[in-house]
Amino acid sequence: MTLIIRKIEHKGAVRIGIFFERNNAIQQQLKGIGATYSKTFQCWYIDYNKAAYQQLKILFPDLQIQQPVAGETSSRDLPPIAQSELQLGLPPLVNNPEPITNKASLAHKLRLELLPPLGKYWVFKIRYVQSVVNQLKLVKGVYWHSTYKVYMANRHPKVKEAVERILEVSNFFPENYLEKEVVFEGKSIVLRPHLENVKWMQVYVPAQLVLLEKIKRISMVRYSKPNACFLLPATPAVVNALVVHFEPHRVVIQSELPQGYVNRRNVVNKKQLDLARTKSHLFSKLPEPAHYFVSNYMDTLMAVNYSVSTIRTYTQQFLQFLRDFEYRDPKDITYKETVRYLASLMERGLSATSGHAMVNALLFYYNQVEQIPGYELKLPRPKKEKKLPTVLTKEECLLLFGVVENPKHKLLLLIGYGAGLRVSEIVNLEWRDILFAEHKIHIRNAKGKKDRMVMLPMRIVRSLEYYKETYQTKKYVFEGQFAGEPYSVRSVQEVMRMALKKTGLEKKATVHSLRHSFATHLLEHGTDIRYIQQILGHSSIKTTTIYTHISASAVNKIISPLDQITEQEYEKKSEDELKPKK
Template sequence: MTLSIRKIEHKGAFRIGIFFEKNYAIQQQLKGIGAVYSRTFQCWYIDYNKVAYQQLKTLFPDLQIQQPVAGETSSRDLPPIAKSELQLGLHPSVNNPEHITKVDSLAQKLRLELLPNLGKYWVFKIRYVQSVVNQLKLVKGVYWHATYKVYMAMRNPKVKEAVERILEVSDFFPEDYLEKEVVFEGKSIVLRSHQEDVKWMEVYVPPLLALLEKVKRISMVRYSKPNACFLLPASPAVYEALVAHFEPHRVVIQSELPNGYLNKRNIINKKQIDLARTKSQLFSTVPEPAHRFVSNYVDTLMAVNYSPSTIRTYTQQFLQFLRDFEYRDPKDITYKETVRYLASLMERGLSATSGHSMVNALLFYYNQVEQIPGYELKLPRPKKEKKLPSVLTMEECLLLFRVVENPKHKLLLLIGYGAGLRVSEIVNLEWRDILFAEHKIHIRNAKGKKDRMVMLPYSIVSSLEYYKQTYQTKKYVFEGQFAGEPYSTRSVQEVMRMALQKSGLEKKATVHTLRHSFATHLLENGTDIRYIQQFLGHSSIKTTTVYTHISASAVSKIQSPLDRIAEQNHQKKLE
């Protein structure tokens, strides 16, 4: 497969953008040289320097150089990247040989642009200039919106004065402070029927940041890439919510729905939304030759009640298999071809975990989808690397919890560590699962669709009760942006990342690291490993025994034979 590259500007610096059709083997090779995926550019990228380019060129000698994209900071100077900064256009004298000094205002240099208001915020864009960004960070009421790559400033006179002083402009922000609503006179949101599923209606929103953001905040909304619109359940309650949301902005809700299209039974639960979103995301990447194979595959996975994450993983692996065999009928692919294919993946650097996923995906297809009589597929299993999980000490856990000031954020980390929960179990925790009288937590429908009982730490009971009175959430313990919807796993991971950064700890850790730490600390305290297995919800004791290899107290009690010889020799000298 041929890769193409071009120079991009991402996160305030130049990068080498790497573009190619999705391929897991290539992704693994790119990860090996430190490449990172960018959702903004929908490509992988590495640093824009000589060493990184040479590493990339060594891996993929047939690199193709793309032309610059209109409107994107780029250049045609990727081919001579291995020469010098002067040739790369990074030296200040390049493009200005006469050294003519051109005086521009700061606003011109920043390409300052005011966008439509978003709720209680003014919205503006600037180019990244570190000195200006550092000053903006110090202004209370100003923050960076990572999704839309814009700055948000509270519509307040003091904020207006401070930001305009930093940007060296006057009367940049209008005086429409918080008491005034933003009006979009003449704008309309169009509702149309959804041909693929009548339980949904298509919502077409004008391309204005404030309106787009407001639609995203409506419960159960999702985006359809093929139709380039938002989808909402086709129910009267959702329609009324749309009208109520946009009435203050004088936005007209223009309905092109047939009579009787809206039905109160179309309200969809969380599982339905997850499965529908997963199916939509998968089929948006499936080419026509593979559609019939993938369609049967996904239908079977859903029929046996696999989770959305498993459906996503298996289908992506199966689609990769089809793509590499140029969308041949899988029944015509021989056993030897399949083994040779797996061997080539390992040779190209695919991890053992991904290899196992590929084997499982293929076995499911041949055994469950095709159900070929007497057909056996005995594939060799790639040997899995045995990696020890990262663990924090009790002192490091305490330091981590102390730096978190937000009560909600602190409590979700405490309960994750104190009960050894997975991040998905934290966000899906409901108040009915907290058994205060028994000091237990009922974990429902966890990994493998299993229930289990875990401990509710005595030390957080009072905090949990105070949190319940303060936040007054009804169903989920930790609610997200919308009432009645759970907190997102990405938000929990971000809380952990910020706490780790603030604590100054140099260890790499995630929310799952707290679960590893919980198990390790229990083992060090003398807890029977069978109880730890039950707390963690492991099907096999072999999974739990990994913690015996990282238990500090257990290892410290074992003496090296060399130390024993040295002690005996020292004792003889004393005698």
């Protein structure tokens, strides 16, 4: 395989960037000479000196030095590494003169660029220079936007003064401190039909950060890389939402949709959207040789009605398998090669859970997709680590709920603990599932596509009724940013993380730890384990029996043999001391 190198600047220093298609053998060789992987540049790099370059040439004689791309203006790109070692800029062995420094302005060195403001922020872009970045981090009101790779600064006079002093510029930011909306006169958002699926429409947004950020806030939106546009359901409600969102910016909504294309029947449900996003995300990373195998694989998974999370996990594992075998036809990969591959994964420190996922993904492919008559693939199952789940005590649970002030956030955690719900069950809870009269909660289509009934804790009934009157949500109990959409799983996890941080507890607990705590506390109160199994929705009693290992009451009743023999010795000594001395 041919490696491409080019000069890059990374972490405040010049480096030799090494670019190549993923290859484990090459990665190991590069690690041997001290190379490091850069997520920023998505390449490996070493120090920019002659010794490092010579090591590279010894390992990879066919190195290719990359030339600049025509018209490329990215801040990452530096002058290309030249074809000769002298042009490469490496210092000669003797008589190395002092380098000639170019005393250009700091703004020129940083390639400082001001972008259109976003809400209450000024937006600017600079090249990475560690000393400058460290100073910007200390300014209150300056933030790094990881998605767009830009800095955002509060539109405040003190922030303007501090940032301009660091960047060594004057009057860089305008004095539009309190403007609420940015006006884009003459700009328009174009709506066009989506040929692949008529339920969707293509939305072309001008390349302005404010507008791009705002389109992402609309429910059901997703981005199509092949068409370089956003996709939204072709419904009247969505078109009206676009008009309302962009009217303050004076952006015109220009429709090129045929008559009758927009229809209220084009509403996309959540599972359909999740599947579309998963498929789009996975296929965006695929080279052409893998499209056929992965497409067949995902079609079969969807045909047997697997959940979105299972489809995502299985497909990612199968894709990893194809990638490591350089996209060979899986039918041509022998049994011994597959076993050797699984062994290499374990050697690299892959967890047993991931190993099982890989085995399941491969078995599904050969058994369900290929359906080879008489073909049987017996793969060794890696032994799974038996780890005990994190459990909070009752006192810790009370402390956790006590530090949460937001009533919505507190109710999220209370219902998760009080009914032993998974985080996905919390966010998908609907008002029709809350049976106030029966004091029960109907959990629909949970893990394994099973329904079950759980208790509705008496202590939160009044809180739920008050919450319903206050928030007036229609379908979902806990709505997200947009009406009619459920609260996101990530938001619930963030609520739990912040609450745990406020308590000062050192346990690494998650939302799922509340479910573990619920089951453990039930067991400690003497609840039959069969009932706990039904409440939690476990298919096998083996899954529920893990809580017998962490039940405090059960552990406290068991006395260590050491305590028993020392206690006996202590009692014997006490008796001897009480006996009258002769």
